[in-house]
Amino acid sequence: MSQPALQAEGLTIQYGGVRAVDGVSLALQPGEIRGLIGPNGAGKSTVIDAISGRRRATTGRVTLRGEDVSRLDVVQRRARGLSRSFQRTSIFAGMQVREQVELAAHRSGAADAAADAAEVLDELELAHLGKAVAGDLGYGEQRRLDLALALVGAPAVLLLDEPMAGLSVKESHDLARHLRRLTGKREVSVLLVEHDVDVVFGISHSVTVLELGRVIASGEPAAVRADPRVREAYLGSAA
Numbered sequence: 001m002s003q004p005a006l007q008a009e010g011l012t013i014q015y016g017g018v019r020a021v022d023g024v025s026l027a028l029q030p031g032e033i034r035g036l037i038g039p040n041g042a043g044k045s046t047v048i049d050a051i052s053g054r055r056r057a058t059t060g061r062v063t064l065r066g067e068d069v070s071r072l073d074v075v076q077r078r079a080r081g082l083s084r085s086f087q088r089t090s091i092f093a094g095m096q097v098r099e100q101v102e103l104a105a106h107r108s109g110a111a112d113a114a115a116d117a118a119e120v121l122d123e124l125e126l127a128h129l130g131k132a133v134a135g136d137l138g139y140g141e142q143r144r145l146d147l148a149l150a151l152v153g154a155p156a157v158l159l160l161d162e163p164m165a166g167l168s169v170k171e172s173h174d175l176a177r178h179l180r181r182l183t184g185k186r187e188v189s190v191l192l193v194e195h196d197v198d199v200v201f202g203i204s205h206s207v208t209v210l211e212l213g214r215v216i217a218s219g220e221p222a223a224v225r226a227d228p229r230v231r232e233a234y235l236g237s238a239a
């Protein structure tokens with residue numbers, strides 16, 4: 001097996017008396033999409049915060065392509081190829097679409113920001129909206145723009161926190177299709193936190209399930225979905 005694009009080992013995060021994340025380990029191979037699911041409050045966003053550098057883990061280690069980045073901040077980890085999106089989009093509503101994707105590409109260190117932005121916009125079927133002001137886009141288009149902003153600069157790893165939030169079923173499936181195609185094409189690894197479990201099981205190569213800050217299952221989607229503990233803790237009998 002090749003060197004993992006990302007490895008998190010024994011992450012523990014304490015908020016005062018609450019242990020929000022308790023010894024979580026996971027790895028992403030190049031080009032792998034790993035779903036990270038669990039009930040509300042299970043610790044999914046906190047894991048993403050710890051991996052991205054937004055929150056320093058109390059204990060544990062984060063390695064990016066073999067390099068220990070545990071002591072680096074968000075900007076330093078971004079420069080090493082770790083990108084993320086947030087539950088709420090981080091687009092600039094008053095700015096033109098192409099302009100802001102080019103700016104993001106430039107800030108992410110792309111050698112040719114204009115070309116990189118053009119390619120990502122094209123891949124996400126947003127090229128025709130390049131001159132539109134982002135705030136005028138439909139919500140589904142804004143979500144795709146958010147993904148474009150995270151994708152430029154050729155990151156090795158993308159942390160996505162509920163990218164389908166608020167989308168219709170069709171828009172979710174469209175975004176999932178884009179994600180699957182883009183990750184394959186660009187060899188970017190994705191850690192996908194998403195409440196729509198059908199989307200997660202549909203596009204992920206592997207799935208990790210958290211409950212009360214701990215990993216209760218991890219592996220191929222079909223095996224995880226069939227795991228009695230997962231069904232009991234999270235999916236319910238209808239899953």
Ligand SMILES: Nc1ncnc2c1ncn2[C@@H]1O[C@H](COP(=O)(O)OP(=O)(O)OP(=O)(O)O)[C@@H](O)[C@H]1O
Pocket residue numbers: 015018020038039040041042043044045046047
């Ligand atoms: N800033 C904070 N201060 C104190 N406790 C927090 C803080 N942020 C999160 N928590 C607690 O940490 C635990 C994990 O929260 P987290 O938001 O990571 O879960 P989640 O799985 O992402 O939930 P959701 O699906 O609702 O987004 C919860 O018990 C939450 O109440």
